[in-house]
Amino acid sequence: MVELLHQLSSGLALGGVYAITALALVMIFQATQLVNFAQGEMAMFSTYVAWALLQNGWNYWPAFAFTVALSFVGGVVIERAIVRPFAHAPILASVIVFIGLGFIFNALAGFFFGYTVQSFDTPFNGRPWFGAKFMSAHESGAIVVSLIVLALVFAFFRFTPLGLAMRAAAQNPASARLVGVRVGWMLALGWGLAAAIGAIAGMMAAPIVYLDPNMMGGILLYAFAGAVLGGIDNPWGAVLGGFTVGVVENLLGAYVVGTEVKLSVALIIIVGVLVAKPSGLFGRRIVARV
Amino acid sequence: MSALLSVRGLKAFYGPIEALHGVDFEVEQGGVTALLGANGAGKTTTLRALSAMIRREGVIEFRGEPMRARAPEDVARLGVAHVPDGRGTFTDLTVEENLKLGAYIRRDRAKVKTDFERVFGYFPRLAERLRQQAGTLSGGEQQMLAISRALLLAPSLLLLDEPSFGLAPLVVAEIFRILRQINQSEGVSILIVEQNANLALDLATRAYVLETGRVVVGGAAVDIRADDSVRRAYLGY
Numbered sequence: 001m002v003e004l005l006h007q008l009s010s011g012l013a014l015g016g017v018y019a020i021t022a023l024a025l026v027m028i029f030q031a032t033q034l035v036n037f038a039q040g041e042m043a044m045f046s047t048y049v050a051w052a053l054l055q056n057g058w059n060y061w062p063a064f065a066f067t068v069a070l071s072f073v074g075g076v077v078i079e080r081a082i083v084r085p086f087a088h089a090p091i092l093a094s095v096i097v098f099i100g101l102g103f104i105f106n107a108l109a110g111f112f113f114g115y116t117v118q119s120f121d122t123p124f125n126g127r128p129w130f131g132a133k134f135m136s137a138h139e140s141g142a143i144v145v146s147l148i149v150l151a152l153v154f155a156f157f158r159f160t161p162l163g164l165a166m167r168a169a170a171q172n173p174a175s176a177r178l179v180g181v182r183v184g185w186m187l188a189l190g191w192g193l194a195a196a197i198g199a200i201a202g203m204m205a206a207p208i209v210y211l212d213p214n215m216m217g218g219i220l221l222y223a224f225a226g227a228v229l230g231g232i233d234n235p236w237g238a239v240l241g242g243f244t245v246g247v248v249e250n251l252l253g254a255y256v257v258g259t260e261v262k263l264s265v266a267l268i269i270i271v272g273v274l275v276a277k278p279s280g281l282f283g284r285r286i287v288a289r290v
Numbered sequence: 291m292s293a294l295l296s297v298r299g300l301k302a303f304y305g306p307i308e309a310l311h312g313v314d315f316e317v318e319q320g321g322v323t324a325l326l327g328a329n330g331a332g333k334t335t336t337l338r339a340l341s342a343m344i345r346r347e348g349v350i351e352f353r354g355e356p357m358r359a360r361a362p363e364d365v366a367r368l369g370v371a372h373v374p375d376g377r378g379t380f381t382d383l384t385v386e387e388n389l390k391l392g393a394y395i396r397r398d399r400a401k402v403k404t405d406f407e408r409v410f411g412y413f414p415r416l417a418e419r420l421r422q423q424a425g426t427l428s429g430g431e432q433q434m435l436a437i438s439r440a441l442l443l444a445p446s447l448l449l450l451d452e453p454s455f456g457l458a459p460l461v462v463a464e465i466f467r468i469l470r471q472i473n474q475s476e477g478v479s480i481l482i483v484e485q486n487a488n489l490a491l492d493l494a495t496r497a498y499v500l501e502t503g504r505v506v507v508g509g510a511a512v513d514i515r516a517d518d519s520v521r522r523a524y525l526g527y
Contacts, residue, residue: 168391175378180366180395
């Protein structure tokens with residue numbers, strides 16, 4: 001029983017990471033109808049920045065805050081400098097740009113920080129929370145951090161004028177411009193937010209999966225499975241899908257398929273959803289006239 | 291009366307194709323100008339060019355100064371509110387969120403609040419549907435929402451693209467009654483594009499008839515109305 005609870009809670013901890021990564025994917029997708037395949041590598045690079053700060057004697061939370069802020073700025077700059085020029089290019093060109101961006105960040109991380117696996121600090125040390133023996137302090141902390149990120153993101157989009165403008169820009173850019181919304185900047189802000197969320201996801205995942213330039217490959221795949229499962233155009237669905245994939249992946253890995261092949265669970269989910277219900281559990285069917 | 295908007299030699303392009311071939315017209319301060327003409331005459335294109343939604347050339351003077359705005363969002367910031375064809379509703383957002391977006395660029399919060407009340411005075415039905423998704427509104431209600439959203443910009447010039455399109459005659463009559471009120475009691479100048487010439491000429495002080503990207507007749511609305519040959523040749527009634 002304790003073993004099962006333990007598997008469930010580790011599933012939820014990584015599920016939180018998948019959920020916020022899926023949310024970042026959905027944010028970009030809603031605005032541009034494109035999946036940012038570099039999301040994982042950007043997050044990994046951000047995590048290395050935090051690691052370098054920690055190595056240089058920074059305390060955890062200042063390093064955390066600085067990394068998130070820097071990632072936000074980095075996301076904005078990437079959108080303006082690299083993504084923007086391809087705004088009117090065919091989809092395939094953008095996809096190639098994203099994949100290339102991922103490789104660049106992967107190589108840069110290896111170049112600057114090396115390919116050896118590093119351990120990454122967690123701010124949640126010590127005894128398990130609430131005396132829960134089946135759950136480590138970091139797992140509890142990671143779940144709480146994910147939930148806080150989700151709450152902040154939803155509050156931002158729901159209750160602030162800027163969040164409203166970003167939703168308007170994603171939904172109907174032409175109309176948004178007519179009421180004075182600077183749609184171009186909204187897209188850049190979206191990239192900034194997605195990069196900042198990715199940095200947090202990376203920093204929460206690294207103590208569990210350890211830090212190396214390929215750490216986010218699997219995570220991005222699971223997050224993508226979560227987003228597809230929930231519906232890639234529905235932020236709530238993607239978040240729920242992320243948590244679900246986390247738990248399912250852990251349980252299947254522990255009891256059914258074994259840890260070696262559990263990454264294929266993500267692929268099976270993706271293929272299964274796309275075959276059976278392409279819009280996902282909570283997504284909308286989009287019908288296009290061609 | 292002086293001109294609020296004065297347009298000379300306006301050309302507009304869709305990609306490499308020139309759709310307007312040098313159009314001249316004016317909107318007087320506090321006046322209503324109607325652009326009339328058949329499908330494809332360039333009425334909607336003219337509004338799009340004014341809002342910088344498409345590439346344009348020519349002289350556009352707004353409030354006596356050349357309009358330098360290069361992008362729709364900058365034109366909006368000059369106080370030009372555009373109700374586009376198809377109404378431009380943010381269908382997945384609520385009615386209230388649509389309206390808030392109308393006032394997005396304004397910083398005078400207290401005034402925005404009273405403007406909300408004023409808009410609800412014109413269109414009480416919107417006040418009842420604040421939390422509803424805008425996409426679930428009827429066509430008439432969406433047109434009311436689009437006009438309200440434009441008014442919340444506190445514009446000095448309102449661009450209206452076929453506000454009667456696809457609506458029942460009773461609803462159209464109500465909307466035009468309110469447009470007249472907005473023009474007369476608030477002093478908002480209007481440039482309106484309409485296929486329904488009769489309706490538009492009722493509201494307008496000036497009118498221009500477009501044909502394939504050129505102005506063929508222009509002048510006081512009463513004169514256009516009275517001119518039988520113009521009416522028969524271009525307006526078809």
